[in-house]
Amino acid sequence: MTTQTESIQALMQRLGKNAREASTAMARADSDIKNNALKALARLLRENIAALQIDNAKDLERAVANGLSAPMVDRLKLDPKTLETCAVGCEQLAAMADPIGELTAFKTQPSGIKVGQMRVPLGVFGMIYESRPNVTIEAASLAIKSGNACILRGGSEAIDSNKALATLVQQALAQSGLPQTAVQLVPTTDRAAVGELITMPAYVDVIIPRGGKGLIERVSAEAKVPVIKHLDGNCHVYVDDAADLAMAIKVCDNAKTQKYSPCNAMESLLVARSVAAEFLPKIAAVFAAKGVEMRVDDESASLLQAASRKASEVDWFEEYLAPIISIKVVDGVDAAIAHINHYSSHHTDSIITSNDAAAKKFMREVDSASVMHNASTRFADGFEYGLGAEIGISTDKFHARGPVGIEGLTSLKYVVLGNGEVRS
DSSP: OHHHHHHHHHHHHHHHHHHHHHHHHHOOOOHHHHHHHHHHHHHHHHHHHHHHHHHHHHHHHHHHTTTOOOOHHHHOOOOOHHHHHHHHHHHHHSSSOOOTOOOOEEEEEEEEEEEEEEEOOOOOOOEEEEEEHHHHHHHHHHHHHHOOOOEEOGGGGGHHHHHHHHHHHHHHHHTTOOOGEEEEEEOOOOOOOHHTTTTTTTTTTEEEEESHHHHHHHHHHOSSSOOOOOOOEEEEEOOOOTHHHHHHHHHHHHHSSSSSSSSSSSOOOEEHHHHHHHHHHHHHHHHHHHOOEEEEOHHHHHHOOSOEEOOOOGGGGGGOOSEEEEEEEEEHHHHHHHHHHHHOSSEEEEEESSOOHHHHHHHHSOOEEEEESSSSSGGGTTTTTTSSOOSEEEOOSSOOEEEEOGGEEEEEEEEEEESOOOOO
């Protein structure tokens, strides 16, 4: 046990030193070089679809054998569509403006000095994630574009897929003249590696956990470096009394059933009382046809023809990640806002309404990282927001909130320009 722990410590120290050294090269890398690496990675992903699926199949077989739930197995899949999305994300990032070195907000002070800010990389980030191997590409591509180095620790259930993807990333870096150690995958599934990674402030500037609540709670409690995180995705859609009900059915159906496992899937549906009698039976028929279990308040139950069960207090807080939804009738927009701010995880919430005043009130007062008007919560995603990719979604309130893209992996430092001025 001691030998193993020492081995893990030595491994993580080596990865940390490598990352810190690589971060210096990444911070000064020209935009064209970083963009070339991203384009090379996109090309390599497309050229290796068949090989990647062979490695992915090993993870899928092991997951099924180990009894992982269907949503967890679904998250593991690296099908051609997923890989193409990763490749397009790399190309989208390459086409975006490089924020590093950007100078903004200069003002001349009475002393004569000019004070502004420069956008710079954070340095080294550690990424700890479960299930989805495509996160390896999202994290790596964002690290490259933002001029950071990163240490990636994927879940044991995706180890073969992650190793194959990380190899392609390092090939792309090498082909473009960037240090391969700018993106490193922790090669062991030993959980002690996580404990080391989150307690290395000499080498790691920020930790980003992306996975289940247990993982994120552990990282938040034990980390000795800042953490960018969200714990749950209890997302709501509120159907207002001024909603276009045909639109509401389409949006609610998509928000819940397009995919059950993501953190931006709708988990709770709130419906204004004045439209509940007309709307609820229609949306309930859609959910029933797709096998979605409905957990409802008493008023909703009295309006539904489809089978349902009574919601408990716990249901209003729940992130199901499954074909289950909680449904409640509310007085109107104020009651919906109050319910969301009390029960939600501050991730993503949407209002369906043709009343612009109600929409503005909802978007201003709902305390969540993403608020939407007449759109599915499933859009709360870095790729869909045009960020190229996302490192995760933050429900924190400091500089990174919502889908975290390039700017979320940067910081600002002050720049002062003078002409010999001295302070009197």
